Structures are given as structure tokens and as C-alpha cells.
Amino acid sequence: MNWIRKNIFGLGLLAPSIIILFVVSIFPMIYTFYISFFNYYLPRPNRAYFIGFENYIEILKDGMFWLAMKNTAIFMISSIGLQFIFGLGLAILFYDEFRGRSAKAFYLPLILLPMMVAPVVVGYVFRLLYLTEWGPLNYLLGFVGLGPYSWTASASTSLLSLVIADVWQWTPFVTLVLLTGILSISSELFEAADLDGANLWQKVRYIILPLITRVIAVVVLIRMLDSLRELDKVYILTQGGPGTSTTLVTFWSYLNGFKYFKVGYAAAMSIILLIVTIILATGMAKVLHKEEK
Amino acid sequence: MKKLLITFLLTVFCFAGIANAKPEPRPTFDGVTVTAALHSGPFVNAWGPHVKRIKELYGINLELVGIPVNELYDKSILELSMGTGAYDIVQYNPGWVGDYIDFMRPLDDYMDRWDPGWMDIHEGFREWENTYGGQRVSLTMDGDVMIFYYNKNMFEDPKEMADFKSTYGYDLAPPANYDQVLDIQKHFQRDTDGDGTIDQAGYSDPIIKRGRGQYPYLMRLFAYQKEAGITPNYFDPDTMEPLINTPEGVKALQNYVDTVANGVPGMLQWEWSEAHTCFMTGKCASLIHWPDEGLMTAAFTANTGSAMGFADVPSKANMTCGGWVAGVTADSANPEAAYMVLDYILGPDVSTHVALYPGGGTDLFRQSHFDSAVVKMIAPQEYLDAFDSAIGDIVGELRIPGGFEYYDSLDIQVQKALAGEISAQEALDQAAENWKKITKSLGADKQKEMYAKAMGY
Numbered sequence: 001m002n003w004i005r006k007n008i009f010g011l012g013l014l015a016p017s018i019i020i021l022f023v024v025s026i027f028p029m030i031y032t033f034y035i036s037f038f039n040y041y042l043p044r045p046n047r048a049y050f051i052g053f054e055n056y057i058e059i060l061k062d063g064m065f066w067l068a069m070k071n072t073a074i075f076m077i078s079s080i081g082l083q084f085i086f087g088l089g090l091a092i093l094f095y096d097e098f099r100g101r102s103a104k105a106f107y108l109p110l111i112l113l114p115m116m117v118a119p120v121v122v123g124y125v126f127r128l129l130y131l132t133e134w135g136p137l138n139y140l141l142g143f144v145g146l147g148p149y150s151w152t153a154s155a156s157t158s159l160l161s162l163v164i165a166d167v168w169q170w171t172p173f174v175t176l177v178l179l180t181g182i183l184s185i186s187s188e189l190f191e192a193a194d195l196d197g198a199n200l201w202q203k204v205r206y207i208i209l210p211l212i213t214r215v216i217a218v219v220v221l222i223r224m225l226d227s228l229r230e231l232d233k234v235y236i237l238t239q240g241g242p243g244t245s246t247t248l249v250t251f252w253s254y255l256n257g258f259k260y261f262k263v264g265y266a267a268a269m270s271i272i273l274l275i276v277t278i279i280l281a282t283g284m285a286k287v288l289h290k291e292e293k
Numbered sequence: 294m295k296k297l298l299i300t301f302l303l304t305v306f307c308f309a310g311i312a313n314a315k316p317e318p319r320p321t322f323d324g325v326t327v328t329a330a331l332h333s334g335p336f337v338n339a340w341g342p343h344v345k346r347i348k349e350l351y352g353i354n355l356e357l358v359g360i361p362v363n364e365l366y367d368k369s370i371l372e373l374s375m376g377t378g379a380y381d382i383v384q385y386n387p388g389w390v391g392d393y394i395d396f397m398r399p400l401d402d403y404m405d406r407w408d409p410g411w412m413d414i415h416e417g418f419r420e421w422e423n424t425y426g427g428q429r430v431s432l433t434m435d436g437d438v439m440i441f442y443y444n445k446n447m448f449e450d451p452k453e454m455a456d457f458k459s460t461y462g463y464d465l466a467p468p469a470n471y472d473q474v475l476d477i478q479k480h481f482q483r484d485t486d487g488d489g490t491i492d493q494a495g496y497s498d499p500i501i502k503r504g505r506g507q508y509p510y511l512m513r514l515f516a517y518q519k520e521a522g523i524t525p526n527y528f529d530p531d532t533m534e535p536l537i538n539t540p541e542g543v544k545a546l547q548n549y550v551d552t553v554a555n556g557v558p559g560m561l562q563w564e565w566s567e568a569h570t571c572f573m574t575g576k577c578a579s580l581i582h583w584p585d586e587g588l589m590t591a592a593f594t595a596n597t598g599s600a601m602g603f604a605d606v607p608s609k610a611n612m613t614c615g616g617w618v619a620g621v622t623a624d625s626a627n628p629e630a631a632y633m634v635l636d637y638i639l640g641p642d643v644s645t646h647v648a649l650y651p652g653g654g655t656d657l658f659r660q661s662h663f664d665s666a667v668v669k670m671i672a673p674q675e676y677l678d679a680f681d682s683a684i685g686d687i688v689g690e691l692r693i694p695g696g697f698e699y700y701d702s703l704d705i706q707v708q709k710a711l712a713g714e715i716s717a718q719e720a721l722d723q724a725a726e727n728w729k730k731i732t733k734s735l736g737a738d739k740q741k742e743m744y745a746k747a748m749g750y
Contacts, residue, residue, distance in 0.1 A: 132559030
């Protein structure tokens, strides 16, 4: 009691944040966990009943869930891989710019623009770009004798279409974070490397990558978590199709919760996703911790 | 000149309708607000011009909330199940009624007191779309049904006819079954500009894209069931065993897969507008679609130089493939006022104007629409006959709880087969398994009872 009386002012200042956090985050999470044990069909809310772990068992037996997880993993790995490669390349390019030339003032904001666009808008823009007959992408590819491709209408290219849109949107973010990491490296190291006659690849391999490992881990972790909850572009571009080729796990969860109204089932899927997220985050935290040691 | 005259008369007619429609004396509701959740775009546009007149006649402030068609089900169910009272009127697909019914108000009392022209609603829609468990719960707002359209120039070209006959051994004509649809597809599939890409198709289904792609499969299923002498059905009504993965079902899906595969690139992503455009620009020789095109014959001829042909869908196995009704919500604070709005807009007088509203998305659904002099002036008699005949062949939507999920889980598997991920048999076996799971989770006995009610057994 004394402690509360002593800290009443501080607690009063914290209270609004704690209340908001509880209302918009903690309570929904607890409630999600609670209803994940119910057969809860939203159009019949009064007929919900307790079924223990049945939703979890059903999800683990659900072929669509595993297919969605597989699609998500492919999407995540290819998308983040490409973002990292392009992001690192651009960061190195901009690092050179930062070291003297002034074009950075023009190019850097320009390249960051995709990141500012709402994912839904990105979805709509790419939907137009990917049109088979009238899409600009096929039109341009036609000049080099390629295509036309049914980008989002073919099971073999639809996931790639999502990856391209995601890479376009989020490479700037990866670039920005990696650039910050490179800028934190002492310029003396690069000068010494120049004196030793190191080429670009040697500088990347022996200076940049080892010294920005933690930055890389952070940006990869952020992008992994983003990829796990990717929904907008799937919704706008493909609706999970053709077939199930672009059904990512969040879209499957969305369908169950907001289209089929199997709220208990969708809640259990969210909890499973939360566990996957925690495992990924913990894994990355261990990488960071190891680097610190 | 004729086109100009028709446009002028149509415009005058639409606006005259707003001013002159004289419903029977009805109560007034001064200052009461009625909120209607409608399919954004066409339906909001078509209802919009009547807001002012409703205010004048009944004192009702009608607020129209437009919801994108793909979100209409989930947004309205969310509001209704939470009991927010946000909407007094909701527009829904009759196939969703199993999920809506607990949240809708039976309209028998109102209809008995103020007849909305019930018997004038085309008999092909009247009962099955609007009654549930013996009660009237909605009013038809759109006369959806499928019509086979074809390009007469292409179908009646002597060379095409001779080539077709020599290849397939029978005359080129509107198809009697879906095997013939596939032949037509293959026959007209061409690279017309020689750029190495197929740009002309013989046929397009109304919607193929994920979301509503199950409909072309279901129409084929019912067609093959009819051909095999089986009454069209989703389930065995005695056991609730799904009938989608039967030999008829597999033939149906295989035909659908082959037809799309022999179309034009990108067809897998086609929705209403792509199929419509393909036919209206002469890039598809034929099309199964909703009745909209029949009121656009002038535009079709201007684009293609051909007359538009109309016929029954293959095997006369028809569906609304959606369709729209509107009802009054159970938690409406002003149900009588909400009913008056429906009675006014969907009643015999005004609904003709709504149905003819350019781009209004509403197809003829009352007998009086078919008898209307203005309709007869715009639409070819051949079209009206085909339309009228098609309504008589409708197999009802799956009007049981979980209807949306049954359809969607079927669509997922159909899409997998269309995309070549799995075979037709595998897709339908999986879909049937999913249907069994849905039935089990919603209570097999209850579902059986609801299915019997919905199908009129």
C-alpha cells in the first residue's frame, strides 16, 4: 500500500497507457485464447459450446492449414531473401552517395516511396500491372520477346506475383535499416581496406556483413513477422488462388474467422500463429545474444 | 437514331417513375431513419433516385450504405450477430438465408396488410427465394438467372458451320449439353492476330475466379445429374451424403477444367466484367451469363456487327448463381418503416424503373416487368422468351446454415482442379470431406432438416 501511495503520481501517468493496452491488446488476446476452446459459429452465438482442444487438433489435421503454412514459408523466404539482396545492394550504393556526392537528397526519398504506400493500394496497382492482356508488365516484356504471362491467373506464377509486389514495397525499408547499419561502421575500416587494395566484394564479405549482423537479424525478424501477417496483397491480388497457390496462413485464418465465422477455430489458429511467432522471435533473439557475446 | 430514341424514352421513363409512382395509402413515419445495407455501386445507384420520393411519401429518411459485394455477407452478419441495430434492411443472396434467418423479421403480417405485389413476383423466384420454414422473410430485388448468349454471325457463318460439322459430326448450334460447350470452345479458340497468343474463345463461363467459381461447376453438376435421370441435388436428402464427388460430379468438373483450359490466357481470373467484355467485343463466341446482356443488344451489334442470340443453358439446368433479396432485420428499431421502403422500391410500380436503371444491376423479376411496354421496346422478344423460360429451370441455392462455407470450401477445391494442382476426382473427394465436416460441426440432424426445408422436400 505504501508503495502505491508513494508512486501514485507515476501510476496515474501510466494508467491511461495501461488501460488502453489492456483494452486493445491484452484482453482481446486472453479472450481469443478463451474462445479457442469453443465451437463458436458467429451466426449462432448463443449456441457456442466448450470443446476443449478439439479446434487445435482439427487445425493440426487440416491439410489446408499445412498447405497455407508451406505457402507462407515459401513466400517469406523468397520475399525476404530478395529484399535482403536488393536492400544490401542499394544500401552499399547509397553509402557511397553518403560519403560525398549530393544526389542522395534526391534519390533516397524517391526510393523510399513504395514503403509509404498502403499495402491495399500496392495490391490494386499490381493487379493492374499484372493484367494478362492489357497489363503494362506483359506489354514491356513483349518488347524482349517474353510472355504474355498470366501472372495472377496461373498457379505457377501467382505466388511469384505476390513476392514481386512485396519485394517492391519493402526493399526500401530493408535498404534504410541496412544503410543505417553500414553508416555506423567506422570509415577508417573502409579506408584501411582501400589501402590494402580490397575490392567491393571483399569489403562486403569481411567488413560490412560481420559488423552489421545484428542489424540484419533485426530487419529479418521484422520482415518475418510482417510476412507472417501478410493479408492485404493476397486479398486484393489473388484471393488465395488460383487454386490454393497463394493461400497464406493469415488468409486462411481470415477466411475461417470472417467468412465462415468459425470464430473458435480461427481463434485457435491465431494462437498457433502466435506460438510460431514467439518461436521465430526467440530464435532471432538468440542469434543477437550470441553476437553480443 | 433508334438507339438515341430508346435512351431518351428510357431516361424519361425512369424519372417519370420517380415522380408518378402512386402506391396505395400507407402509414407515414415522419422523421424516422431507415438504413439499408446494399451492394455498393449498382444497387445503391438504382435506389438512390428514390430517396427523395420516399421522404415525400412516408417522411422516412432513407440512408443507403454501400458495401462491396465480396464483403456484403461478412459485414452484415457481423452487425446482425452482434445485435448492433446498424441496419434496418439488408440485401443478401438467397443462398445465405440459413445464416441470416435468425436475424431477419418474418414479413407475413406486413405483407398481409400491405401487399407488395407478392403474386406479381415471377413464380420462378417468388417462393423459393423469399420463404423459409413456411414464412415470407424477404422480397426479390434482382431476377438473376443464367442465359446462353451467342454471336449469331459466328454461329451462322456457313464456313464455321461446315468446319464444325466435319470435325464434331453435328450441327453448330446453341449447345444441348456441356460436352457440346467444350466442342464450341475448341472450335472457336484462335489466335486471330497471329501473335502466338490465343485471343479468341468459343465460350466463357460467367465467373471463374476464386470467390464464386463454384457456380459453373454446380450448373454442370446439375446438368449431368439431369442427364443421368437424377434430380439435381447437393446432398442425398436422406443421408446428407454430398453428391458432388459422384461420377456426374467428376464429369462436371472435368468438363469445367477442360473448357477453361481451352479458353484464352488469364481466364482463371475472370469475373463478371471480363466474361461480359469478352462476349460484347466479339472475342468470345458465346457466353453463359446473367440477364444483363439482353438489354444491351444495340451495343453488342455496334461492337461486333452481329445480332445477339439467346438460348437455354445446356440441359436446362439453371441457377441464379447469386440472386438478391432484401429483408427487414429483427433488431430494426423501425421495422414497419423499413418494410414500407421495400414495399415501395420493390413493388410492381417502382421496381420496373429500378430494373431499367442504367447500370443498376437489377434484372427483371416480376411478371409485370415482362409485360411492360417499355421493356418490350428495349429487349428483343427472343431474349424475353429465353429469360422467362430460364426462370422455370432454376435449381435453388444451398439455403442452409453454413451455405457460404459449403460454397467457399467447394470453390477452393474447384480452383485447385482448374489450376491443375490436383485431379477433378481428388478435388471433389476433398470437397466432399470438407462438406461432411461442415455438416458435422453444424449438427447433422439439424442440417438435414434445414436442407429438406430449403429444397422443398
